[in-house]
Amino acid sequence: MRDFEKEYDYVPASTKGEWRLPPGLRRALPYYARRKWVNFGEPIPLFEHLHKVFGKIAHYRFLGTTIVFINEPEWINEILVNQAGSFVRERTLKRMKILLGEGLITSDDPIHMRQRRIAAPAFHRQRIAGYADQIVTNAAASAERWSDGQEIDIADEMMQLSLHIVAKTLFDSEVTADVLSVRDEVNTIMGLYNFLVAFPKLESVLHWPIPGVMKFRRSRAKLDALVATMIASRRSLTREELEKRGDLLSMLVAARDEGVAGAEGTGGMSDTQVRDEVLTIFLAGYETVANALTWTWYLLSQNPEAAETMYAEVARVLGDSTATMESFSQLKYTEMVFAESMRLYPPAWAMGRQSTKAVEIGPYRFPPDTHFFFSQYIMQRSPEFWDEPLLFRPERHTAEAKASRPRFVYFPFGGGGRQCIGEGFAWMEGVLSLATIAQRWRLHFVPKHPVVEQARITLRPKFPMMMRVEGAGVQRQTR
Numbered sequence: 336m337r338d339f340e341k342e343y344d345y346v347p348a349s350t351k352g353e354w355r356l357p358p359g360l361r362r363a364l365p366y367y368a369r370r371k372w373v374n375f376g377e378p379i380p381l382f383e384h385l386h387k388v389f390g391k392i393a394h395y396r397f398l399g400t401t402i403v404f405i406n407e408p409e410w411i412n413e414i415l416v417n418q419a420g421s422f423v424r425e426r427t428l429k430r431m432k433i434l435l436g437e438g439l440i441t442s443d444d445p446i447h448m449r450q451r452r453i454a455a456p457a458f459h460r461q462r463i464a465g466y467a468d469q470i471v472t473n474a475a476a477s478a479e480r481w482s483d484g485q486e487i488d489i490a491d492e493m494m495q496l497s498l499h500i501v502a503k504t505l506f507d508s509e510v511t512a513d514v515l516s517v518r519d520e521v522n523t524i525m526g527l528y529n530f531l532v533a534f535p536k537l538e539s540v541l542h543w544p545i546p547g548v549m550k551f552r553r554s555r556a557k558l559d560a561l562v563a564t565m566i567a568s569r570r571s572l573t574r575e576e577l578e579k580r581g582d583l584l585s586m587l588v589a590a591r592d593e594g595v596a597g598a599e600g601t602g603g604m605s606d607t608q609v610r611d612e613v614l615t616i617f618l619a620g621y622e623t624v625a626n627a628l629t630w631t632w633y634l635l636s637q638n639p640e641a642a643e644t645m646y647a648e649v650a651r652v653l654g655d656s657t658a659t660m661e662s663f664s665q666l667k668y669t670e671m672v673f674a675e676s677m678r679l680y681p682p683a684w685a686m687g688r689q690s691t692k693a694v695e696i697g698p699y700r701f702p703p704d705t706h707f708f709f710s711q712y713i714m715q716r717s718p719e720f721w722d723e724p725l726l727f728r729p730e731r732h733t734a735e736a737k738a739s740r741p742r743f744v745y746f747p748f749g750g751g752g753r754q755c756i757g758e759g760f761a762w763m764e765g766v767l768s769l770a771t772i773a774q775r776w777r778l779h780f781v782p783k784h785p786v787v788e789q790a791r792i793t794l795r796p797k798f799p800m801m802m803r804v805e806g807a808g809v810q811r812q813t814r
């Protein structure tokens with residue numbers, strides 16, 4: 336970059352009245368539309384550019400909003416933990432209220448705090464341990480459909496697998512027509528999401544008689560009817576029956592807010608609240624894990640040494656027996672492989688918050704309503720924090736390495752009071768699925784399509800990811 340170009344494009348840190356702003360882009364983002372780092376559908380190149388040019392912090396303007404992009408772990412900690420009370424979720428994500436209502440992802444306190452309190456027991460370690468068998472059974476069923484030499488699209492396979500797992504654990508259903516409909520309607524709505532959120536006055540647009548909006552309304556109505564039927568079937572059960580059934584939906588219907596010191600409990604969730612949480616968990620827990628698994632298989636195919644180490648661990652820990660919750664805690668290298676994959680390809684690739692009051696972050700002071708973004712993808716590939724960051728090295732995630740790493744250098748599940756509620760579930764699902772498949776098969780990448788990442792709500796491969804299946808050589812007994 337030549338100096339005059341720098342001066343023309345960038346502004347240094349500045350003081351405006353009581354506000355101290357970091358350096359950033361001189362003009363609003365559309366001005367740079369022809370630069371190769373600006374692509375309105377793909378924000379990662381912009382974030383990479385800002386990181387490269389400005390380092391820890393930069394600002395830019397877009398659609399009349401000032402956006403601050405942060406790459407400093409301590410400052411991310413300020414936003415997510417120390418000053419969390421001065422922030423709400425950033426508005427782009429909150430616009431998912433059109434689908435998710437006031438679920439955990441889209442709501443703010445006090446609604447969020449209450450919902451989180453009620454939902455938390457359903458995600459406790461002992462409770463999710465009960466899902467280990469279902470994860471393994473479904474992963475084994477996926478693997479048993481494949482045959483030696485077959486070419487499969489692993490991205491599609493992992494989507495199917497995580498759909499089966501979410502169907503079983505959330506709704507206690509085999510993948511019936513109902514769950515497939517939930518998936519199809521959610522996909523239709525998410526497909527329209529980018530189009531819909533482009534409208535500033537979204538709520539009024541949702542009543543317009545234009546085709547995209549009408550399709551959205553139809554899909555949402557269908558989805559609501561489906562979920563309402565599932566909730567109604569749980570409402571007729573006693574608390575004991577719900578507990579016995581054990582699926583997440585039953586847990587949410589049975590859950591009660593017992594209150595906390597100084598605040599009385601507020602009872603259970605209404606049908607609308609259960610509906611919002613069910614769709615939130617479905618959306619948050621399905622594509623994220625599927626993409627994490629897909630990228631893991633890709634990285635293993637490119638790193639044969641790590642793959643061999645993982646296969647050896649799976650053979651040693653499992654032999655020809657079926658994986659269980661106990662084996663999960665022994666599959667340490669497999670867990671490190673999954674962790675390293677989420678470092679390079681974090682399914683949740685960025686997070687955003689909006690200030691509700693004046694906030695001080697490092698030497699800067701920002702007005703209320705400033706938008707902040709930070710990106711797992713950028714931070715977890717940053718050469719300031721990672722040695723040879725683009726290399727796949729599971730050893731970066733030993734217990735000692737984790738203990739010596741500053742918080743928010745690695746944060747695939749976010750952090751603070753809104754840290755992913757399904758994190759324990761995701762680790763278990765990831766590791767047990769990898770091990771169960773690795774027990775039967777080795778997967779070899781077939782370069783039929785380019786490997787291009789696409790940053791949508793999750794980070795996913797843009798094209799099918801073909802893999803050739805080869806027997807792992809371990810004869811297994813079926814249960």
Ligand code: HEM
Pocket residue numbers: 439440451615616619620621623624627681682683686687746747748749750752753754755756757758760761
């Ligand atoms: C590899 C898989 C997953 C990744 C990478 C992931 C990542 C994340 C991240 C980064 C957040 C925080 C977002 C923010 O604070 O802005 C989050 C929140 C959330 N996740 Fe996950 N997630 C995964 C799997 C799951 C699963 C399996 C479930 C449910 C079964 C789930 C349910 C949720 C919910 C409900 C929230 C909102 C929590 C709150 O705000 O209180 N996630 N997730």
